[in-house]
Amino acid sequence: MTPVLAVEGLNKRFGAVVAADNLNITIPAGQKVSLIGSNGAGKTTFVNLVTGYLKPDSGKIELEGRAIGKQSPRDVARLGISRSFQIPQLFIELTAAENVIVAISGTKASPLSFTSPAEAQNRREQALVLLDRLGLRATADRPVSELAGGVRKLVDIAMAMARRPHLLLLDEPTSGVSAEEKFSTMDRVIQAVTQDAGTIVFVEHDMDIVTRYADRVLAFYSGRILSDGHPDTVLKDADVRRYVTGGAR
Amino acid sequence: MKILSHPAAMLGIVLGFVLLGRVLPAWTLSLATVAASNSLIALGIVVLARTGNVSFGQGLFYAAGGYGVALIANSWGLTDAVAQVMIGAVCGGLLGLVIGPLISRYTGIFFGMLTLALSMVLYGALVKTTALGGSDGFNVGRPTLFGNVFTDPREADFMLYSVSVIATGLAGVAATVYFRSELGLMSLAVRANNLRVEYLGISANRIVAINFVIAAVFAGASGALSLMAQRHIDPQFAYWTTSGEFVFVAILAGYQSVAAVFVASLALELVRSFSNLYLPNTWQLVLGAFLLAVILFLPLGIGSLWTSTKRKGSEPDAPAPGATVTEPAE
Numbered sequence: 001m002t003p004v005l006a007v008e009g010l011n012k013r014f015g016a017v018v019a020a021d022n023l024n025i026t027i028p029a030g031q032k033v034s035l036i037g038s039n040g041a042g043k044t045t046f047v048n049l050v051t052g053y054l055k056p057d058s059g060k061i062e063l064e065g066r067a068i069g070k071q072s073p074r075d076v077a078r079l080g081i082s083r084s085f086q087i088p089q090l091f092i093e094l095t096a097a098e099n100v101i102v103a104i105s106g107t108k109a110s111p112l113s114f115t116s117p118a119e120a121q122n123r124r125e126q127a128l129v130l131l132d133r134l135g136l137r138a139t140a141d142r143p144v145s146e147l148a149g150g151v152r153k154l155v156d157i158a159m160a161m162a163r164r165p166h167l168l169l170l171d172e173p174t175s176g177v178s179a180e181e182k183f184s185t186m187d188r189v190i191q192a193v194t195q196d197a198g199t200i201v202f203v204e205h206d207m208d209i210v211t212r213y214a215d216r217v218l219a220f221y222s223g224r225i226l227s228d229g230h231p232d233t234v235l236k237d238a239d240v241r242r243y244v245t246g247g248a249r
Numbered sequence: 250m251k252i253l254s255h256p257a258a259m260l261g262i263v264l265g266f267v268l269l270g271r272v273l274p275a276w277t278l279s280l281a282t283v284a285a286s287n288s289l290i291a292l293g294i295v296v297l298a299r300t301g302n303v304s305f306g307q308g309l310f311y312a313a314g315g316y317g318v319a320l321i322a323n324s325w326g327l328t329d330a331v332a333q334v335m336i337g338a339v340c341g342g343l344l345g346l347v348i349g350p351l352i353s354r355y356t357g358i359f360f361g362m363l364t365l366a367l368s369m370v371l372y373g374a375l376v377k378t379t380a381l382g383g384s385d386g387f388n389v390g391r392p393t394l395f396g397n398v399f400t401d402p403r404e405a406d407f408m409l410y411s412v413s414v415i416a417t418g419l420a421g422v423a424a425t426v427y428f429r430s431e432l433g434l435m436s437l438a439v440r441a442n443n444l445r446v447e448y449l450g451i452s453a454n455r456i457v458a459i460n461f462v463i464a465a466v467f468a469g470a471s472g473a474l475s476l477m478a479q480r481h482i483d484p485q486f487a488y489w490t491t492s493g494e495f496v497f498v499a500i501l502a503g504y505q506s507v508a509a510v511f512v513a514s515l516a517l518e519l520v521r522s523f524s525n526l527y528l529p530n531t532w533q534l535v536l537g538a539f540l541l542a543v544i545l546f547l548p549l550g551i552g553s554l555w556t557s558t559k560r561k562g563s564e565p566d567a568p569a570p571g572a573t574v575t576e577p578a579e
Contacts (some may be wrong), residue, residue, distance in 0.1 A: 101434065102451075112456075113431045118435075167317050
C-alpha cells in the first residue's frame with residue numbers, strides 16, 4: 001500500500017546550518033506521528049518542506065506516490081496536506097466562524113463567487129460543525145483578536161481541517177495551553193481530527209502528550225532522525241534522553 | 250441601518266437621490282456630479298484596499314476611460330451618456346486585465362509605487378502624443394441620452410447628475426453585494442494574512458488581481474463621467490495629483506463601508522467648495538486641516554462610525570470555552 005507521505009534523501013541547509021540531513025521517512029495512512037526534538041533540531045523545517053514553504057536542496061517528497069517537493073504551499077494544500085501553526089495564523093479582523101468559512105470556501109472546486117454571500121447557510125453550518133467539534137461553537141461570532149491564545153490555536157486547527165486533508169500537520173497544538181487544559185484540548189483535537197484526516201503528524205515538546213497520543217515518534221537532532229519508533233521505545237533511547245528529552249521520562 | 254444596506258433599499262435610495270436633483274439648486278448639481286464621479290473611482294480604491302493594497306495610480310484607468318470615450322465620441326459620433334459610461338468602464342477594465350495579473354505579485358509600497366509609475370508613464374506618453382492634443386488635450390461634444398439632446402443648461406446638468414448618481418449608485422450596490430460575497434470575505438483574508446490564504450489552497454494573487462480589475466472598471470467609468478462633465482480631456486487625468494485626490498477620498502471613507510465612500514467624497518467636495526469660496530487664499534489649509542481631523546479622530550475612516558458599532562454588537566454573552574488557557578509565547 002502506498003504510504004501517505006514518503007520522504008527520501010531529503011536535505012536542506014541554511015548556510016552552515018544543516019536543517020535536514022538525508023531524511024528518510026515513510027508514514028503509512030492512519031498513523032499519529034509525533035515529531036520531537038530540541039529547538040533548531042529541524043522539526044519545523046521538515047513541516048515547512050513537506051508543505052511547500054521551503055524547497056529541498058535535494059531529495060524527494062511524495063504524497064500518496066505523487067512528487068510534491070517542488071510544489072507551492074497552495075498546490076500542496078490542494079493535493080491534501082493541511083497544517084496548523086505554532087503561532088496561529090488567523091485573519092485577525094474576522095470572527096472565528098468567518099475564519100473557518102474562508103477555509104471552507106477554499107475547498108471548492110468551482111471559482112469563488114462574486115455574489116454568493118460568504119455566510120450562506122450551508123457554509124456557515126459547515127463552519128459551525130467544525131468549530132463545534134473543537135468545542136468552539138460559542139466563540140463563532142467573536143473576532144479572533146478577542147480570543148485567548150489557546151482558543152486561537154484551535155481555530156487555526158479547525159481551518160486546517162476544513163479541507164478534510166489526507167495528511168494533517170499540527171505544529172505544537174498544545175503550546176500556550178494551560179497544564180490543566182492540555183489533555184482535554186488534545187482530546188478534542190485528536191477526536192475532531194481523526195474523523196476526517198486519518199494521518200496526523202504533530203510537533204510536540206510535551207512528552208506526556210507524546211506518550212498518550214502518538215503511535216510513533218520521530219526524534220530529531222541536528223536535522224537528522226535520532227530515533228524512530230513506538231513512543232515507549234524512542235523515549236527510553238539513550239541518545240534521545242541525552243539530546244532531546246534531557247531525561248524527562 | 251441593516252435594512253438600508255439591502256440592495257433593493259439601496260436602489261431606492263439611488264432613485265431618491267436622482268429625484269432630489271429636481272429640487273436641488275443648480276450649483277449643487279455640478280458639485281454632486283463631481284462628488285459622485287469621484288466616489289466611483291474612490292470606491293474602486295476601497296475595493297482594492299480590502300486586499301491590503303493601495304493604488305496611487307488610479308489616474309491610469311481614469312485617463313484610459315476618459316481618452317477611450319473621447320476618441321470614440323469624436324471618431325464615431327457616439328454621444329450617448331450611458332454608452333459612454335459603459336465604454337469607459339470597458340476601457341479601464343481591459344487595461345486592468347492586462348496589468349492586474351502582473352502587479353498582483355507585489356504588495357505594500359511596491360504595489361503602490363508601481364501603480365504610480367505606470368500612471369506617470371501614461372501621462373508622459375499622452376503629453377508627447379500630439380495626435381491626442383499633447384498637454385492641451387482636446388474637446389468632446391455635449392453628451393446625449395437615448396437620442397435626446399439637452400440644450401437647456403439646467404436639464405443638461407440634471408441629466409449628467411442623474412447618470413452619475415445612477416452609475417455610482419449601481420456600482421455601490423454591486424460593491425455591497427461583492428463585499429458580502431465569498432470573494433469579498435476572501436479579500437479581507439488576503440489583507441490580514443496572504444500566506445495563510447495560500448496555505449488554504451487559495452491564490453492570494455488571483456484575489457488581488459480580481460479586485461484590481463474591479464477598481465480599474467470603476468476608474469474607467471469615472472473617467473467617462475468626468476469627461477462628460479468637463480467636455481474636455483487632457484493628460485492631467487493621469488497625473489499623480491489626480492490619483493492622490495482619489496486616495497484621499499478612500500482614506501477618508503475607510504475600507505469597511507460603501508456608503509462611507511459617497512459621504513467622504515461629498516464631504517470633501519463641500520469642504521473644498523466652501524473653503525475656496527470663503528477663504529480663497531487659504532482653502533488648501535482648511536482642506537488639509539479637515540483631512541487631518543478625520544485621520545486623527547477617525548483613523549479607520551468615516552465608515553468606522555457605524556461599522557465598528559455593528560461589530561461590537563455581535564459579541565455573545567456566554568464566555569468562550571477554553572478562555573482560561575494561557576497566551577502562547579509569541
